Amino acid sequence: MTYHKKKILVVFFCFAAVILGLIGRLAYLMLAESGYYSEKALDLHERERDIKAARGRILDANGVVLADNQSVCTISVIHSQIEEPEEVIRVLSKELGISEEKVRQRVEKVSSMERIKTNVPKETGDAIREYGLSGVKVDEDFKRYYPYGTLASKVLGFTGSDNQGIIGLEVEYEEVLKGTDGKILTLTDARGIELSDAGESRLSPVPGNDLCISLDRNIQEYAEQAAEKVMEQKQADAVSILLMNPQNGEIYACVNVPEFDLNDPFTLPVDDSAMSEEEKQDALNQMWRNGSINDTYEPGSTFKIITMAAGLEEGVVSENDSFHCPGYIIVEDRRIRCHKVGGHGSENFVQGAMNSCNPVFITVGLRLGVENYYKYFKRFGLMEKTGIDLPGEASTIMHQKEAMGLVELATVSFGQSFQITPIQLAATVSSLVNGGRRVTPHFGVQVQNREGELVEVLEYPEGEQIVSEETSRRVAAILEQVVDDGSGRNAKIEGYHIGGKTATSETLPRSANRYISSFLGFAPAENPTVLGICVIHNPQGTYYGGTIAAPVIREIFENVLPYLGIERDEILPEQTG
Numbered sequence: 125m126t127y128h129k130k131k132i133l134v135v136f137f138c139f140a141a142v143i144l145g146l147i148g149r150l151a152y153l154m155l156a157e158s159g160y161y162s163e164k165a166l167d168l169h170e171r172e173r174d175i176k177a178a179r180g181r182i183l184d185a186n187g188v189v190l191a192d193n194q195s196v197c198t199i200s201v202i203h204s205q206i207e208e209p210e211e212v213i214r215v216l217s218k219e220l221g222i223s224e225e226k227v228r229q230r231v232e233k234v235s236s237m238e239r240i241k242t243n244v245p246k247e248t249g250d251a252i253r254e255y256g257l258s259g260v261k262v263d264e265d266f267k268r269y270y271p272y273g274t275l276a277s278k279v280l281g282f283t284g285s286d287n288q289g290i291i292g293l294e295v296e297y298e299e300v301l302k303g304t305d306g307k308i309l310t311l312t313d314a315r316g317i318e319l320s321d322a323g324e325s326r327l328s329p330v331p332g333n334d335l336c337i338s339l340d341r342n343i344q345e346y347a348e349q350a351a352e353k354v355m356e357q358k359q360a361d362a363v364s365i366l367l368m369n370p371q372n373g374e375i376y377a378c379v380n381v382p383e384f385d386l387n388d389p390f391t392l393p394v395d396d397s398a399m400s401e402e403e404k405q406d407a408l409n410q411m412w413r414n415g416s417i418n419d420t421y422e423p424g425s426t427f428k429i430i431t432m433a434a435g436l437e438e439g440v441v442s443e444n445d446s447f448h449c450p451g452y453i454i455v456e457d458r459r460i461r462c463h464k465v466g467g468h469g470s471e472n473f474v475q476g477a478m479n480s481c482n483p484v485f486i487t488v489g490l491r492l493g494v495e496n497y498y499k500y501f502k503r504f505g506l507m508e509k510t511g512i513d514l515p516g517e518a519s520t521i522m523h524q525k526e527a528m529g530l531v532e533l534a535t536v537s538f539g540q541s542f543q544i545t546p547i548q549l550a551a552t553v554s555s556l557v558n559g560g561r562r563v564t565p566h567f568g569v570q571v572q573n574r575e576g577e578l579v580e581v582l583e584y585p586e587g588e589q590i591v592s593e594e595t596s597r598r599v600a601a602i603l604e605q606v607v608d609d610g611s612g613r614n615a616k617i618e619g620y621h622i623g624g625k626t627a628t629s630e631t632l633p634r635s636a637n638r639y640i641s642s643f644l645g646f647a648p649a650e651n652p653t654v655l656g657i658c659v660i661h662n663p664q665g666t667y668y669g670g671t672i673a674a675p676v677i678r679e680i681f682e683n684v685l686p687y688l689g690i691e692r693d694e695i696l697p698e699q700t701g
Contacts, residue, residue: 177303180332197249424629427539478610489537619692
């Protein structure tokens with residue numbers, strides 16, 4: 125065989141091998157990989173659009189809807205399907221109130237789908253659909269709606285344009301509320317035009333679950349009205365009010381005025397035209413802050429309840445212990461004065477509590493000593509966050525034990541030189557008067573589906589016994605006397621047993637003469653089912669807690685106690701001779 129023939133045979137066999145290889149590869153792809161490539165081909169000719177899931181509602185303690193959904197539309201265009209671009213531009217500009225230039229930019233953009241506007245009112249979406257314009261898609265969507273506007277705004281929170289929670293319960297319970305979006309799948313030809321005879325397939329959305337909370341709309345409204353009234357009367361910077369069940373930690377109301385409109389959460393109450401974007405965002409963040417949870421303050425004399433409980437539990441003081449108040453007490457080289465410049469003279473411990481006497485509580489703190497005081501500070505849960513189901517809870521700001529001398533111990537004993545949150549104080553005192561069990565303050569109670577069927581009961585850590593039942597009973601009894609005949613008498617309601625404590629603290633720097641007035645009260649004193657705290661920031665004029673904050677809680681209790689079914693004692697007429 126000649127060289128030329130051999131070369132031809134080699135070429136032939138190489139060519140045959142290549143052909144056989146291609147045939148083999150084709151057979152493999154057709155048989156073994158057919159499913160994969162069919163799916164790829166289908167993907168090239170499928171267009172996918174989301175169907176938004178309805179977000180779960182937020183319901184109050186009585187099933188009243190506090191956060192709901194409104195049907196809205198998302199308007200989009202598909203460039204390859206538009207047949208009359210000028211008409212599309214004209215109609216969308218007219219119906220959506222957008223400039224023709226802006227609509228044109230999006231209509232002429234070559235993309236698989238271009239969104240023109242979201243959160244369009246359903247009536248507008250229906251009107252656009254009526255035009256029957258090729259390439260214009262009107263998809264149903266949902267927008268969060270708050271039926272009561274400003275009610276509990278800093279508790280409920282709100283959602284963004286993507287319908288995801290941003291602050292408050294909306295973000296804390298995002299996984300409960302959000303649901304699962306559905307999809308619409310349509311087939312297109314090679315040019316991206318939908319095939320009219322191919323139909324469309326739908327994957328239905330799954331709505332989010334409803335969140336049932338302990339907040340009661342009626343109680344919240346009572347508290348908001350009282351807060352707004354005292355804020356206006358005293359020209360205060362802000363007022364916070366908390367009402368909770370000290371037995372289980374459920375929160376009935378959480379007010380932080382001024383509140384904001386949940387349906388318009390990005391509008392400031394002041395002219396922001398001269399603000400930079402950063403300044404505006406800072407102002408919005410301040411407007412959204414929940415002062416009861418996110419901010420700390422110097423509690424003042426309401427904190428004497430903690431010193432009282434620790435002293436009674438440790439046995440360093442009893443109700444009949446004698447004290448003498450000359451109007452001050454000297455600790456190391458520091459003279460620390462009482463609010464009553466002339467002093468209270470001789471008094472026992474209960475009278476010292478009724479008089480809110482600083483030297484008495486400083487003496488109890490010094491008897492405890494730094495080591496013991498820190499022991500109870502930690503045991504009562506004051507060094508940790510409460511675990512409330514809202515984001516951004518602030519921590520207690522307290523002296524390090526190693527840096528705490530007798531002067532620091534003295535000031536802490538009557539509620540100065542450190543800071544806590546209102547929710548921490550309310551939760552701690554709840555635990556000291558409910559029999560001694562630490563509670564976790566919370567709003568979430570249970571989760572249910574849209575049909576009202578129970579999905580989950582929300583549970584919270586079971587509280588530890590932080591003081592004995594006997595100490596708890598003694599603390600409550602002393603605080604009842606504070607309201608009956610002491611500094612808290614402006615919170616007294618005839619026929620009810622109310623315990624409580626007043627406070628007036630001065631903010632830093634002390635030279636600014638800015639005060640925080642507060643009152644903490646609970647009822648019935650012997651077995652409390654409601655505890656309230658009112659904190660008034662920078663009131664003008666008279667600023668004493670017993671004068672301006674105690675009446676706020678009294679006014680709220682006058683409405684709330686009968687509402688909760690707490691009966692007055694029968695008041696017998698006075699016997700006459």
